[in-house]
Amino acid sequence: MKIYKILTAICLLSILFGFRLIDANIRWKISEEDPYLWIKLTDRTLTFESNSIDDPGDSIYDLKNPGIVEVMQSIINDANGIFGSYLRLELYPEDVNNLESGSHYDATKAEKRIIEIGEDSLFLASGVASWQSDGENIIGCKISFAKEDKKEVRSFIATMTHEIGHCLGLHHPQELVDSIMSYFKQSRFYRYQIDDKMGISYLYPANIKDLDHKEHNTYGLSCKFRGD
Numbered sequence: 280m281k282i283y284k285i286l287t288a289i290c291l292l293s294i295l296f297g298f299r300l301i302d303a304n305i306r307w308k309i310s311e312e313d314p315y316l317w318i319k320l321t322d323r324t325l326t327f328e329s330n331s332i333d334d335p336g337d338s339i340y341d342l343k344n345p346g347i348v349e350v351m352q353s354i355i356n357d358a359n360g361i362f363g364s365y366l367r368l369e370l371y372p373e374d375v376n377n378l379e380s381g382s383h384y385d386a387t388k389a390e391k392r393i394i395e396i397g398e399d400s401l402f403l404a405s406g407v408a409s410w411q412s413d414g415e416n417i418i419g420c421k422i423s424f425a426k427e428d429k430k431e432v433r434s435f436i437a438t439m440t441h442e443i444g445h446c447l448g449l450h451h452p453q454e455l456v457d458s459i460m461s462y463f464k465q466s467r468f469y470r471y472q473i474d475d476k477m478g479i480s481y482l483y484p485a486n487i488k489d490l491d492h493k494e495h496n497t498y499g500l501s502c503k504f505r506g507d
């Protein structure tokens with residue numbers, strides 16, 4: 280009974296402080312067997328003027344003037360590396376008639392699976408995401424970013440990671456949490472944090488066979504009864 284109460288308290292805490300979804304039932308129509316969404320850049324030639332990333336472990340760390348394609352690839356790698364989520368983002372091909380090796384692009388599937396990213400010179404906030412749904416699923420998303428944001432790569436990554444989070448179905452958490460989706464996020468955050476990762480794994484949960492296996496693990500203890 281006591282344990283039950285503690286579990287309830289933990290669940291309540293995770294609801295109050297955890298990730299928030301735009302709508303509990305709305306997400307992209309993808310699956311573990313067919314997990315791809317494509318990120319389409321309106322302008323692939325853009326390069327950044329400065330880079331304030333100070334984490335040597337980050338793939339963009341030592342690049343002085345990175346291009347938007349490699350920056351976007353680092354954002355994609357971050358999202359694809361979330362443990363417990365089957366979601367896979369992929370850069371939309373530069374030439375759909377001449378696919379690079381390893382591309383999963385499929386024109387028919389991509390019709391309803393594109394996140395389009397482009398600059399909006401009239402726009403004053405740093406970024407905005409707007410998605411369309413057919414009532415059941417997200418079938419498209421558009422992200423606009425401000426001219427100012429294409430100068431410094433770290434703030435661009437923070438904006439884009441946040442807006443892609445919206446495109447995937449995440450909302451702003453209400454509390455001050457470890458989340459790039461939060462209004463009150465710590466300024467050092469520019470990639471997905473634990474709270475965001477939990478949200479993405481919740482929306483696109485991978486079937487983790489190892490974890491399933493562990494449920495039946497006896498940790499070396501045997502409960503076999505030996506009667507006389």
Ligand SMILES: [Zn+2]
Pocket residue numbers: 441445451
């Ligand atoms: Zn937002």
